[in-house]
Amino acid sequence: MASALYTLAVKASKKAHAPYSKFHVGVAIETKDGRVFSGCNIENASYPEGWCAETTAISHMIMDGGGTIAQMAVYCGEMDKITPCGGCRQRISEFGNVDTIIHLCDKNGIVESVNMGELLPRAFNF
């Protein structure tokens, strides 16, 4: 359920390790078969070594056996209506499809819901 994903994404954002950007991002995924995973961004003093909340959440899904992403909520406490970065769009695309729904969230809740076809048109894929 979308509202449950929102709550989980907010909770995940509180775990972010973001001492450099101070952007605390949380993501929650629901797979097509109903499993739910979350993740936060994890930064590093060597800046390029950090990674996004989407990546953490996807890694949890993979470690539970993988799956197809049906919907995802993305939240950042310091930004209105955050959207996944370009690299994460490609990562989401790897484990989703054009119908995968991305809920763009902020302190007001789910502000807009878009699908991957809109977020990453003409995605590269084998």
Ligand code: THU
């Ligand atoms: N970030 C995410 O976690 N997800 C996104 O989709 C956009 C950016 C993180 C990466 C970095 O830790 C911080 O936000 C600022 O770019």
